[in-house]
Every structure is written in structure tokens, then in C-alpha cells.
Amino acid sequence: MRTAADTRFLVNETLALFGRLQTVRSFSLSTPMVLAAAVSAPAQAAINAHLAHVAFDLRRRLREFVRWLRSPESRRLSAANTQARYVLLKMRFNNLLDQVDIFADVLGQRSEHGTGTWVAGLDVLAEDALCLPGNYYAAPPLVCYLERGHGAAIRRARTRLPGGDLSPVGVIQIPRERLIGSGIASSLIHEVGHQGSELLDLTTSLKQAIEQRIAAGDRENALPWQLFSRWLNEILSDCWAMGHLGITATYGLLSVVSLPSYFVFRIGTDGPHPFPWIRVKISLALGEVLFPHPQWAALGRQWEELYPTDELSADKRDLIHRLETALPEFAALVLNHRPKSLRGQRVADIFPVAERQPDQLRALFEAWQQQPHLREHVAPSLVFAVVGQAKADGRISTNEEARVLSHMLNRWALNRARNYCTAPVAPAPVPTPSLQTV
Structure with a gap:
């Protein structure tokens, strides 16, 4: 009581x-x-x-x-x-x-x-x-x-x-x-x-597409696709950045994952993130499909020089090779996927791909050099894409980049x-x- x-x-x-x-x-x-x-x-x-x-x-x-x-x-x-x-x-x-x-x-x-x-x-x-x-x-x-x-x-x-x-x-x-x-x-x-991916339910829809691909394919080569499925949530977010920014997305990713080699090649197969080395390669593969240009292959070679795989164990080299081999097909599957939420459109279609092609970005940069006020009337993500492309091309200094973006x-x-x-x-x-x- x-x-x-x-x-x-x-x-x-x-x-x-x-x-x-x-x-x-x-x-x-x-x-x-x-x-x-x-x-x-x-x-x-x-x-x-x-x-x-x-x-x-x-x-x-x-x-x-x-x-x-x-x-x-x-x-x-x-x-x-x-x-x-x-x-x-x-x-x-x-x-x-x-x-x-x-x-x-x-x-x-x-x-x-x-x-x-x-x-x-x-x-x-x-x-x-x-x-x-x-x-x-x-x-x-x-x-x-x-x-x-x-x-x-x-x-x-x-x-x-x-x-x-x-x-x-x-x-x-x-x-x-x-x-x-x-x-x-x-x-x-x-x-x-x-x-955005959550609002469109892209992860669930693409997981189902990957499961169908695994069921229809060679079971012995299923591991790369199983890993892509496990990492899909992070991959789709990298894809969202790529679709808006072009090569700026990959250079930004490089800055994040540039770590000691032990961490770059630390292959955990049970987490949501691709290990850094292959994550960069996935970004490059998505970029090559959306914005075809020799710059992707050049950046891929640079990444391999920064983090060579020669001294890795045979098991790690084999897994990396299998993942790289599957990447072109995986990138095409993601970007050509047509989930119900997009009402018949492909994933690639939701991004402003046409105006973010490398040559388009370079042309805009040249025009803005002559008439800076023009950049004040375009989408913010386009400004970052143009400036990032110019930085990748060596056309703008880091100080000028900071000044423009701050403004x-x-x-x-x-x-x-x-x-x-x-x-x-x-x-x-x-x-x-x-x-x-x-």
C-alpha cells in the first residue's frame, strides 16, 4: 500500500x-x-x-x-x-x-x-x-x-x-x-x-535484381554479386553523388579513403561499406557508364599506383580480381535498373547526366571565366561539378576553388x-x- x-x-x-x-x-x-x-x-x-x-x-x-x-x-x-x-x-x-x-x-x-x-x-x-x-x-x-x-x-x-x-x-x-x-x-x-535511395526503395528493388542475377548465373562466381548486394546501400549513395557531380564525386571519395594501406585493403565481407580500394573502383565503373571519357581509366591507373596490389596475399588478389571482373556488368545493372518507384525510368535517368558530361563541364568553366555571374543562375550541384572537373583538369588552384565556392x-x-x-x-x-x- x-x-x-x-x-x-x-x-x-x-x-x-x-x-x-x-x-x-x-x-x-x-x-x-x-x-x-x-x-x-x-x-x-x-x-x-x-x-x-x-x-x-x-x-x-x-x-x-x-x-x-x-x-x-x-x-x-x-x-x-x-x-x-x-x-x-x-x-x-x-x-x-x-x-x-x-x-x-x-x-x-x-x-x-x-x-x-x-x-x-x-x-x-x-x-x-x-x-x-x-x-x-x-x-x-x-x-x-x-x-x-x-x-x-x-x-x-x-x-x-x-x-x-x-x-x-x-x-x-x-x-x-x-x-x-x-x-x-x-x-x-x-x-x-x-x-533519396530510401524514398525510392532502390536498395530493396536492386537486391531482388541481384538475387535474380545470382540465381541465373554461375554459382561458383556468385561471391562478387553477394558482396555487391551486401554493400548496395553505400554503393547507391556513391552513385547518387556520381550522378550529380561526375568525377568530383570520385575525387571526393579518394580524399575520404586515402588511408594507410592496411585499412585500404582491409577486406571485411560482413559490413555495409565496400573496402576502400574496391569502393574507388566501383565509383570509377559507375562514372564510366554515366560519363564515358578516358579520364576514368587514367584515374584508375593512378589509384593502382598509389595502392598497388602486388604484395597482397593470393586470396586477396583473387577476390579483388573477381570483383573487378564483375564490375562492368554490375554498374550496368544498377544504372539500367527500372524499379516500380521510377514508373518505367532507369536509375540513370533520374540524374542530370546530359549536362554533367566532362566536355559540357569544361565548356561551362570556360564561359564562367569570362562571365562569372552566369554560375549564379544554375543548380548548386552543377557549380560543384564544374569546379571539381576544373580542379581535376588542373585548371583551377585550390585557393581559387575555395574562393569561388565560399562566394x-x-x-x-x-x-x-x-x-x-x-x-x-x-x-x-x-x-x-x-x-x-x-
Whole structure:
């Protein structure tokens, strides 16, 4: 039987939790930044509405719990069972704080001078890479933030947050050390590819196609295809970057996987990532199909000179040979695949392949040298593709590359802010619970 002291303790603890909940406020009231550095209006609205909904529901549950504690009905439960109910509410509150911290990481650095607008420009690049012609899906808002470390990552929209709620936006983590150069687009659009591939259900569809290929082929040569299937999620994301950036995608990948030889040839067959040496080769094979040009073979030879296979064990050399032999057929299978989600189109058709051919990119670079303002009227991913191709050709220095891309990131962020400021006023939305009132 629960005592009066037990009830008083739990009521006080619940009310204290309610009081701490009052301190969780809308980011609109707590994150100072210049307008150009802000996340997009849809992203800001989605984040605030999501957190307000969670906080409003928790406030309602806390009030109901206090009323229940004070009712005669609750006294039939033991102190231990009542405590267990309170602990669940406390855990839910901590889940809310975890979610607030996730979005605070995104929004907090927007107040950093210079960095904030660069990151806002990366938001625009990410949204450009996710927006496909054909209306195959409703693209969720994407927001970026910088983090220490070597790799990028994404918390996809509509995946679980702490506590089980679905994330209202895609959150992309970018390594700070990659600002600013064309290589950052490779990492960023790779992560966008995870979101896009999931929205199109490409991994599931292609796995089925690979299984059919294995069933119809020589069982003794099934291992390369089994590995491609295991690595497919990462390969499709690399393909997404390749389709938007051309050779810029592979050079960005080279920067990420340029590690000591032990790690480059560390062949793990049970993880989601291809080992670095073959991952570069897969990127080259995809590039050769999408953008036929001698530059892919030249870059492949350079990669082999940087990381020769001569001193590897016979087993490793044999596996690498078998994977390389299967690569042309695998690349063609991926890019010519027609999943139901694309309504008859091939995977290759969703990317802007025609305007990203090497000669096209070089022609644009020459035109922009004469008239720099022209690059301000094209898709952000095209700007990175052109600059990355020029860098691969030795036509632009790293200093000039950084200057141009820094200017463009700021320009995209400023243009987005201006567009929101000048957009027609929409009808007032249905009111949602406000964080500042919880």
C-alpha cells in the first residue's frame, strides 16, 4: 500500500519535472543568427512543430499523472508500481531533451560568423541534390551541420528519434575539415543519396535484381554479386553523388579513403561499406557508364599506383580480381535498373547526366571565366561539378576553388533568405501547440 509520504514525494517530483519542461523553448526564441544562416522555413517550422507536439503531449500526461496520484483509485497500487509509472514519464522527458540536443547541434553553429552562412549554403546544395524531376516523392527538408571527425553521416527524415518519434527533417553531419572545397559536395550528396535511395526503395528493388542475377548465373562466381548486394546501400549513395557531380564525386571519395594501406585493403565481407580500394573502383565503373571519357581509366591507373596490389596475399588478389571482373556488368545493372518507384525510368535517368558530361563541364568553366555571374543562375550541384572537373583538369588552384565556392555558398544562403522574405503571405496555418507555452 502506498503511503501519503510516497504520494507527496511523487507529486513533487512530477511537478518538478513539469517545471523543467517549461524551460524547453522554441528555437525561434533561443538561436540567434543572421537571416542568411537560418535553416529553411519548412525545416524550421517542422522542427518547432515536432518538438512542440512532443512537449504538449508530455505536459498533458504529467498533469493527468498528478491528478491520478491524488485520486482514491491510485491508492490501490503499491509505491513501487506508482514509481514505475513516474519513471516512464521521466524517461520520456529525457527523450525530448535528447531530441532538442540533436536539433540544437544543427542550429547552434548557425550563429558562428561566416560558418553559419556556409552551412546554410550547404542546406541549399543538399536540397538541390534531393529534388528530382518527375515528382517521385515528397522531399523532406534537409539541414546540415559541421562536426569534428573524418566522415559524414545522416539521420534520415522519417526515421526514429530517441523515444521513437519520427524525425521531421533529414539531418546531415559534415566533417568540418572538408570546408571549403569541391570534395565536400561528394560527402554531402552521398548522404543525400541515403535519403533519396530510401524514398525510392532502390536498395530493396536492386537486391531482388541481384538475387535474380545470382540465381541465373554461375554459382561458383556468385561471391562478387553477394558482396555487391551486401554493400548496395553505400554503393547507391556513391552513385547518387556520381550522378550529380561526375568525377568530383570520385575525387571526393579518394580524399575520404586515402588511408594507410592496411585499412585500404582491409577486406571485411560482413559490413555495409565496400573496402576502400574496391569502393574507388566501383565509383570509377559507375562514372564510366554515366560519363564515358578516358579520364576514368587514367584515374584508375593512378589509384593502382598509389595502392598497388602486388604484395597482397593470393586470396586477396583473387577476390579483388573477381570483383573487378564483375564490375562492368554490375554498374550496368544498377544504372539500367527500372524499379516500380521510377514508373518505367532507369536509375540513370533520374540524374542530370546530359549536362554533367566532362566536355559540357569544361565548356561551362570556360564561359564562367569570362562571365562569372552566369554560375549564379544554375543548380548548386552543377557549380560543384564544374569546379571539381576544373580542379581535376588542373585548371583551377585550390585557393581559387575555395574562393569561388565560399562566394557561392554565401550567395545561395542569401538568395534563400531573400526568397522567404519576399514570398507571398500564406493563409494562417491551424494553430499548433507552442513550445513557449508548455
